[in-house]
Amino acid sequence: MQLLIANKNYSSWSMRPWLVLKAFNLPFDEVMIVFSDEPYAGEFKQKVLAVNPNGKVPILLDQEQMVWDSLAICEYLAEKFPQHALWPADLALRVRARCISAEMHSGFMSLRSQCGMNIHADLKALGAKLWAEDESLRKDMARIEQIWTARPRLDGFLCGEFSIADAFYAPVVMRLNTYGLPVSDSAQRYMALMIAHPAVQQWMQEAVAEPMRVAYLEANP
Numbered sequence: 001m002q003l004l005i006a007n008k009n010y011s012s013w014s015m016r017p018w019l020v021l022k023a024f025n026l027p028f029d030e031v032m033i034v035f036s037d038e039p040y041a042g043e044f045k046q047k048v049l050a051v052n053p054n055g056k057v058p059i060l061l062d063q064e065q066m067v068w069d070s071l072a073i074c075e076y077l078a079e080k081f082p083q084h085a086l087w088p089a090d091l092a093l094r095v096r097a098r099c100i101s102a103e104m105h106s107g108f109m110s111l112r113s114q115c116g117m118n119i120h121a122d123l124k125a126l127g128a129k130l131w132a133e134d135e136s137l138r139k140d141m142a143r144i145e146q147i148w149t150a151r152p153r154l155d156g157f158l159c160g161e162f163s164i165a166d167a168f169y170a171p172v173v174m175r176l177n178t179y180g181l182p183v184s185d186s187a188q189r190y191m192a193l194m195i196a197h198p199a200v201q202q203w204m205q206e207a208v209a210e211p212m213r214v215a216y217l218e219a220n221p
């Protein structure tokens with residue numbers, strides 16, 4: 001399998017299936033298509049469009065099979081590797097994992113648009129300003145708190161063991177680290193557990209080490 005991704009520092013959608021592949025030790029090669037200086041255009045766009053008319057990463061290539069969209073890729077992996085609990089084995093936990101992953105996939109617009117993933121940066125001053133001024137951001141964070149604090153064990157992942165659901169919330173942990181938005185003690189423990197995960201550690205270290213920074217994604221409004 002080949003996973004096409006963009007820059008680890010910025011590409012929150014790429015991070016999700018990459019983490020699932022790494023966390024479950026599934027065999028794959030990673031191919032990075034670096035963001036161009038123009039937003040969602042230029043050489044990046046041309047290279048991605050040459051693979052898939054959808055024009056976005058991540059894309060998983062598995063022989064003749066092409067799978068795009070981070071959630072569809074994770075579902076594909078869960079079907080291909082039923083011996084691994086990519087989704088939790090327990091039905092109730094599996095339902096919850098699917099619901100909260102879908103919720104992240106289609107929601108949290110304020111958090112996602114205002115606090116773009118930028119792992120190497122320290123944007124705590126901007127985070128404090130956004131927190132003070134933006135009610136929609138505070139609402140998104142209140143829902144994140146509900147989801148994270150409802151996990152079965154305080155010292156565990158969202159649905160017990162690390163699953164696709166955690167991969168979907170890993171970029172939020174990265175954003176909160178960068179922007180320093182206030183969180184409860186329980187949420188802090190979840191963040192610490194996530195950051196200590198070897199797959200997350202590897203992604204973060206490689207993101208920080210990337211030499212290419214993209215001006216429009218660094219912009220500090």
Ligand SMILES: N[C@@H](CCC(=O)N[C@@H](CS)C(=O)NCC(=O)O)C(=O)O
Pocket residue numbers: 006010011012013014040041045055056057058068069070071
């Ligand atoms: N819903 C898609 C979103 C993918 C997405 O927006 N990817 C970004 C990179 S993080 C991208 O390729 N953007 C290029 C563009 O929108 O032109 C998924 O889950 O994979």
